[in-house]
Amino acid sequence: MREVVIPGEKIAGGKELRAGHGTFKKKDGVYADVMGLVDTSKGFAKVVPLNGRYMPREGDHVIGIIEGLMGKGCFVDINSAYTGYLSFFGDREYKIGDLMIMEIKHVNEINKMDLDFAKPLYGGKLINVSPVKIPRIVGRQASMVETLAAGSNCRIFVGRNGRIYIKGEEEDIARAEAAIRLIEREAHTKGLTDRIKKLLETGGKDGNEK
Amino acid sequence: MGMKSDLKLIKNGKRLDGRKPDELRPITIKAGVLDNANGSAYLEWGGNKVIAGVYGPRECLPRHRSSPYKAYLTYRYNMAPFSVDDRKRPGPDRRSTEISKISAEALERVIEVEKFPNTMINVFVEVLQADAGTRCAALTAAAVAAADAGLPMRDLIVSCAAGKIDDTVVLDLGKKEDNFGQADVPIAILPHSEEIVLLQMDGDLTKEEFKEAIDMSVKAAKQIYELQKKALTERFKKGGGKE
Known part of the structure; x- marks a missing residue:
């Protein structure tokens, strides 16, 4: 298992590794910035955080809730410290409380952002998970989320901001949610993947086997 | 401090509770104890019981406190009414306002607030039981809670008091030592760089005694840092954690 580091802990000395995500550099080496798991592959020292809030990044797909209207656009809550702004195009308009998946088009240096490519979501269930667990739920080349969708017979929309939207039959949604909770608990x-497949086949009954 | 008494605080080289001059009281720290805060920690330090919770970064309220350069960090040190012998009148007072201010300034030094412009970070520390040295215990717990919340930090903060009783410089004053002693120096340092981020003094010390007190605290801080580290790493060894 990879090692857990806490902020201020030295990861690598000298100039052997470059400082990646979740680290900072001092004269004598690379230090951890956040609490997380160390990854020292590909010449970079980086720390994968174990907790933390979502920070907007360009190109991310997020699930947002409209929380205010202004002029030809609206403010969107994206489960972050910052709210996004979505412009209305043509005669398409949304109401407060509408749920939709969208892409972050642009983020500036003080984290103000423009959203685009909004697609409304109807008739499913929204669940919240810790944003740092999202990469594990998506899996390498979306392998995990494909397994989830195929195994539970649901459509699953994953937002980078820690919101997941599941659409399908009620029992199928329950199965998918149980699987997602298992991934969240045992992400590391x-x-x-094998345990998730087994859980989805057995109908989510023995999700707490371990 | 300042109370006159015939009480002998040091007998045969041992203090009232049997400690040596440079010995800490027993400390236990647990990270991730609250479900609803982003990060949390519980700390017991001798008779002190402290719980810390961290929220944020989140939308800055009131809006006029927000800055486009950094996050607005608030720190609330609060003592429960039942934390002391006589009932403490609830609510902020002169003492807790001061402690909150200096602790916020210390914590702002380690949390990378400039990464979160226009937001706020709230740190709340509740003292459930007080037994001298609560500001140090509170700041030590707050640093663990902030790291647990996943906030980017340059280092943790470790805080410990030193002081003077019966003309001897000692570490980590207890309740009676604090009340009847000659000096109390709470100090907070960054364990890696040994940079001082909080320093106060009540009572009198000579230059040499002051230096001795600081050296003692710095040495003790390294011990406490190991406990903080253990608390944080153990939280994820059991698998998962909250949420």
């Missing part, structure tokens, strides 16, 4: 363990 090995052989997770």
Whole structure:
């Protein structure tokens, strides 16, 4: 298992590794910035955080809730410290409380952002998970989320901001949610995909086997 | 401090509770104890019981406090009415306002607030039981809670008091030592760079005694840092954690 580091802990000395995400550089080496798991592959020292809020990044797909209207656009809550702004195009307009998946088009240096490509979501269930667990739920080349969707017979929309939208039959949604909760709990363990497949086949009854 | 008494605080080289001059009281720290805060920690330090919760970064309210350069960091040190012998009148007072201010300034030094412009970070520390040295205990717990919240930090903060009783410089004053001693120096440092981020003094010390007190605290801080580290790493070894 990869090692857990806490802020201020030295990861690498000298100039052997470059400072990646979640680290900072001092004269004598690279230090951890956040609490997380160390990854020292590809010549970079980086720390994968174990907790934390979502920070907007260009190109991310997020699930937002409209929380205010202004002029030809609206403010969108994206489960972050910052709210997004979505412009209305043509005669398409949305109401406060509407849920939609969209892309972050642009973020400036003080994290103000423009959103685009909004697609409304109807008739499913929204669940919240910790944003740092999203990469594990999506999996390498979306392998995990494909397994989830195929195994539970649901359509699953994953937002980078820690919101997941599941659409399908009620029992299927329950199965998918149980699987997602399992991934969230055991994100850092090995052989997770196999356990998820097993859980989805058995109908989410023995999700707490470990 | 300042109370006159015939009480002998040091007998045969041992203090009232049997500690050596440079010995800490027992400390236990647990991270991630609250479900609803982004990060949290519980700390017991001798008779002190402190719980810390961290929220944020989140939308800055009131809006006029927001800055486009950094996050607005608030720190609330609060003592429960039942934390002391006589009932403490609830609410902020002169003492807790001061402690909150200096602790916020100390914590702002380690949390990378400039990464979160126009937001606020709230740190709340509740003292459930007080037994001298609560501001140090509170700041030590707050640093663990902030790291637990996943906030980017340059280092943790470790805080410990030193002081003078019966003309001897000692570490980590207890309740009676604090009340009847000659000096109390709470100090907070960054364990890696040994940079001082909080320093106060009540009572009198000579230059040499002051230096000795600081050296003692710095040495003790390294011990406490190991406990903080253990608390944070253990939280994720059990698998997962809250949420």
